[in-house]
Structure formats: C-alpha cells, structure tokens
Amino acid sequence: MLGNILQYGFIVRGLEAGIVVALIAPLIGIFLVLRRYSLIADTLAHVSLAGVAIGLLCGINPVLTALATAVAASFGIERLRASKRVYGESALALFLSGSLALAIVILSIGHGFNANLFNYLFGSIVTVTSGDVQTITVLALAVIAILGMFYKQLVFVTFDEEAAKVSGIPTRLVNVVLIVLAAFTVSLAIPIVGALLIAALIVIPVVTALLCKKSFVKTVMYAEAFSFFSVVSGIITSFYLNISTGGAIVLIMLAVFMAVSIVKR
Amino acid sequence: MQRVDHTKNVISVEAISFSYDGERDVLEDITLDVHQGDYIGLVGPNGAGKTTLLKVMINLLVPRSGTVKLFGQDIRDFKDWQKIGYVPQKAVRFDANFPATVSEVVLMGRTSGKGFFQRTTDADTEAVGNALEKVGMLGYGERLIGDLSGGQQQRVFIARALVNDPEVVFLDEPTTGVDKKTQDGFYALLQKLNREFGLTIVLVSHDIRRLTREVMHIACVDRTLTCHSSPEEYLSESEAVCVNGKDVKLITHHHRE
Numbered sequence: 421m422l423g424n425i426l427q428y429g430f431i432v433r434g435l436e437a438g439i440v441v442a443l444i445a446p447l448i449g450i451f452l453v454l455r456r457y458s459l460i461a462d463t464l465a466h467v468s469l470a471g472v473a474i475g476l477l478c479g480i481n482p483v484l485t486a487l488a489t490a491v492a493a494s495f496g497i498e499r500l501r502a503s504k505r506v507y508g509e510s511a512l513a514l515f516l517s518g519s520l521a522l523a524i525v526i527l528s529i530g531h532g533f534n535a536n537l538f539n540y541l542f543g544s545i546v547t548v549t550s551g552d553v554q555t556i557t558v559l560a561l562a563v564i565a566i567l568g569m570f571y572k573q574l575v576f577v578t579f580d581e582e583a584a585k586v587s588g589i590p591t592r593l594v595n596v597v598l599i600v601l602a603a604f605t606v607s608l609a610i611p612i613v614g615a616l617l618i619a620a621l622i623v624i625p626v627v628t629a630l631l632c633k634k635s636f637v638k639t640v641m642y643a644e645a646f647s648f649f650s651v652v653s654g655i656i657t658s659f660y661l662n663i664s665t666g667g668a669i670v671l672i673m674l675a676v677f678m679a680v681s682i683v684k685r
Numbered sequence: 686m687q688r689v690d691h692t693k694n695v696i697s698v699e700a701i702s703f704s705y706d707g708e709r710d711v712l713e714d715i716t717l718d719v720h721q722g723d724y725i726g727l728v729g730p731n732g733a734g735k736t737t738l739l740k741v742m743i744n745l746l747v748p749r750s751g752t753v754k755l756f757g758q759d760i761r762d763f764k765d766w767q768k769i770g771y772v773p774q775k776a777v778r779f780d781a782n783f784p785a786t787v788s789e790v791v792l793m794g795r796t797s798g799k800g801f802f803q804r805t806t807d808a809d810t811e812a813v814g815n816a817l818e819k820v821g822m823l824g825y826g827e828r829l830i831g832d833l834s835g836g837q838q839q840r841v842f843i844a845r846a847l848v849n850d851p852e853v854v855f856l857d858e859p860t861t862g863v864d865k866k867t868q869d870g871f872y873a874l875l876q877k878l879n880r881e882f883g884l885t886i887v888l889v890s891h892d893i894r895r896l897t898r899e900v901m902h903i904a905c906v907d908r909t910l911t912c913h914s915s916p917e918e919y920l921s922e923s924e925a926v927c928v929n930g931k932d933v934k935l936i937t938h939h940h941r942e
Binding site for chain 2 (some may be wrong): 444454568569570571572575576579580582584585586587588589590621629630633634635636637638639
C-alpha cells in the first residue's frame with residue numbers, strides 16, 4: 421500500500437519535508453513550552469505569513485521572505501519584552517495582529533495570488549517542490565547545529581534563569597538564540613502545515629510528552645516520536661481521504677494527546 | 686580544599702547603594718567583607734534589602750554606586766563563576782512539572798558560561814555523584830525532581846550549587862516552607878560543609894533566632910548595614926539597635942512536622 425502511494429512524486433516530497441519539520445518542531449517546542457512561550461510560535465507564524473505575502477508579491481521564494489520577516493520580528497519581540505514597556509503577551513498580540521494586517525494589505529495590493537496564499541495559510545503537500553525540500557532541509561540542519569551549540573545553556577536557562585546567569589551563562593544571548601531558532605522553525609514548517617497550524621506542531625507533541633513524566637532527554641525523545649507518527653500518518657491519511665494535510669496532522673496529534681492523557685490519568 | 690585562610694577576603698562590598706526605581710535607595714552605603722571560611726547570615730525585616738544585597742554580590746543586580754569584588758577582582762570583570770554556588774530563593778518554588786531527573790538538575794550546574802557543543806563528560810557524571818553524596822541524596826539520581834519532598838528538592842539544589850566544588854555558596858531564604866526537622870538536617874549539612882570543607886557560606890534568612898545558633902557572623906540589613914557582629918554580641922545587644930523593623934522579632938517558626 422505504501423509502495424503504491426510512493427509512486428507519486430509530490431507525496432514523496434511532502435513526506436520528506438514533513439518528516440524534517442516533524443523532527444525539528446519538538447526540539448524547539450520543548451524550550452518554548454517549558455518557558456511559557458508557546459504563543460510565540462503562533463505569533464511568528466502570523467509574522468511569517470506577512471513575509472510569504474511579500475515574497476509572493478515580489479516573486480521571491482516565500483520561505484525565505486517568511487524567514488527574514490520572522491527573524492526580524494523575533495528580535496523586535498524580544499527587545500520589546502526585555503524593555504518591559506509592555507507585557508510579554510501584549511507584545512505578542514501587537515506583532516500577531518499587526519503582521520496579519522500587513523499580510524492582508526499586501527494581499528489586496530496584488531490580488532492575483534490569493535489561491536497561492538491559501539496554501540501557506542493551511543499548508544499543502546501538493547505544492548511542495550523539490551526546491552522547497554532542499555531549502556527546508558538546509559534550514560533544519562542549521563537549526564539542529566545551533567541547537568547543539570547552545571543545548572546545555574538552553575536547558576539551564578529554561579529551568580532556572582537566575583542560577584544560569586550566576587554560572588556565567590550569557591542569558592540574554594541564549595534567549596535571543598531561542599527565539600531566532602523558533603523563527604527559523606516556524607518559517608520552514610509553513611509550506612507543510614500552514615501558518616494557522618504550525619504552533620500546534622511545535623506545542624502539542626511536547627505537551628503530550630510532558631504528560632508521560634520522564635527525564636528531560638526522554639521527554640524530548642517521546643515528543644519526537646509523537647510528532648513523527650502524527651505527521652507521517654497525517655500526510656498518508658490526507659492523501660487517501662483527500663482532506664487537508666495540516667488539519668489531518670493536527671487532529672491526529674490531538675487524538676494522541678487525548679489518548680495519552682487518558683492512559684496517564 | 687586547601688587550608689582556609691580566615692584573613693583572605695572572598696567578597697568585598699564597598700559603599701554599595703542600590704535603587705530599583707532610581708529614586709528611593711533600597712540599599713544605602715553598605716560596606717561588608719566576607720572572609721574565606723566565613724559563615725555569615727544576612728538578616729533583616731521583610732523588604733529590608735537582604736535579598737537585594739545578596740543579588741548585588743553575585744552580579745544579578747548592578748548597584749547604583751559602589752563596588753563589589755569577588756576574590757579581589759571587580760565583579761564586572763569576574764569570570765571564575767565556577768567558584769560561586771548559588772541557591773536561589775525560588776528554587777523551592779520551581780515548576781514541579783519540569784521534566785528533569787535529580788541528576789539532570791545537578792548536571793545543569795556543570796554548564797559553563799563559555800563553549801559551544803558542551804557534552805556531558807565522565808568528569809561531569811562523577812562530579813554529580815560526589816555532589817549528591819555530599820548532600821545525602823546519592824541513589825535519588827534517576828528520580829524526577831518534581832516527585833521529591835520539599836526538603837529533598839532543597840538538597841538537590843544545594844548539590845547543584847556544590848557540583849563545581851565552589852569556594853563560596855550563596856543561599857537565599859533556603860528554609861522557606863520547610864519543616865523544622867528538615868531545617869535541622871539542612872543546617873547540620875551547612876555546618877559540615879563549612880567546617881569540613883572550608884566552604885564560605887552567605888545565607889539570607891528572616892529566621893534570626895535560628896541563625897544566631899548557626900552562623901559565625903550576623904549582618905543586619907535594613908537599607909543600611911545596621912550591625913555586623915558575632916551572634917553572641919548580637920544577642921547581648923539590645924535588639925532594637927540591630928533590628929528596628931517592627932515585623933522582625935526573634936521569630937520562631939511552628940511548622941507542622
């Protein structure tokens with residue numbers, strides 16, 4: 421059966437890109453969730469959408485413009501939050517609604533690409549090109565490399581920022597690294613699950629793994645397993661039932677979450 | 686640990702003033718030396734600035750004026766943070782759902798301020814074991830931190846502070862919310878670390894009565910340094926001289942046991 425489905429080039433590309441995203445998202449998600457930064461993923465997704473709109477308008481690869489705007493916004497969010505002039509969530513709300521407004525305005529200027537933008541809103545594996553797979557893989561490798569560089573520092577800062585600072589860890593830098601990595605992850609995942617659902621990919625597998633009450637390392641591995649399973653089965657299901665890929669993935673993730681929470685109660 | 690030299694300055698606080706809002710000074714003109722092997726208790730009423738002073742001593746807060754030196758070096762240039770151990774106040778109030786084992790928590794203390802791609806080495810694993818042994822928590826390494834009792838968690842945080850064999854350890858209100866029996870064990874542990882290992886200890890607490898039985902020096906903070914003496918001198922002086930805040934009397938705690 422799987423051999424059958426794999427003769428379609430777009431499904432293979434979708435699975436390749438999907439698996440890359442599935443493996444990256446929980447690695448960033450674990451830090452965002454534990455630091456109560458879950459909403460940052462959603463905010464950056466909306467910011468990326470504005471980037472996608474810019475890319476479509478100017479005829480540049482939308483993944484790259486999404487990445488550029490998300491990274492720029494992540495610096496802005498972190499600065500606004502660190503300045504303490506507005507509350508953390510309010511800073512996120514400003515960026516979320518502001519970038520969505522920008523996306524809609526750009527959309528109304530160049531009203532030729534509405535259908536295309538739709539794919540970035542909800543995700544589509546049909547539109548994934550082999551160029552996309554390459555871009556996503558390169559970005560994912562960059563995320564993994566930077567994550568490896570700062571892994572221990574990130575764990576310490578996430579658990580106890582003050583004590584980490586007293587150990588001489590540059591906590592400001594580590595915070596910026598985390599949010600920039602989140603921006604990378606969000607923008608590389610958008611073509612697959614779409615801007616509206618990417619936060620789910622980053623958050624749900626981690627929250628599910630946290631229910632299992634394991635060590636940090638094992639929690640990451642459980643989240644990876646939940647994410648991998650949901651993305652692969654979501655893509656295959658969406659192919660056979662002819663339904664939205666992003667929606668199928670997130671619904672399967674939620675089903676896994678509910679199953680685990682019942683078993684672990 | 687090398688021989689303890691009680692004349693050697695570990696921490697020099699010179700004419701520190703600190704303000705959160707730039708208008709009202711929380712600390713004013715505080716000068717205080719801590720020598721090697723000292724066991725000093727910072728006491729004072731609520732809101733008197735004792736935790737603020739502790740945070741200034743470890744560069745978590747930057748004073749408005751004055752200087753802090755650690756091991757003779759200006760704190761702004763200080764790099765030897767592995768000589769410092771810190772048990773934050775909120776350590777006892779951390780996220781109990783955080784997915785980390787006791788070993789993982791103590792291992793965090795081995796994270797260096799510098800260096801990319803840091804990996805856990807055999808030396809790290811050995812240091813974690815030694816630190817857990819010192820606090821009597823060997824054998825709990827694989828337990829989840831959130832599953833332990835408050836007193837056990839506190840020992841784990843002390844182990845994390847000890848994991849780099851520091852020369853001085855700072856503890857902020859470590860006995861908050863811990864029952865009497867656990868407190869006894871905790872103070873016995875600090876005595877052992879101070880006497881046997883020559884560890885310099887700076888402890889913030891509001892429990893003055895208890896501290897006078899434990900520490901070598903009492904420093905009373907109420908915006909200024911109102912006194913700095915041995916516990917005996919402190920007790921013989923009129924209390925009003927040292928602590929004029931009305932919310933601090935000699936406090937005894939009746940926690941459930």
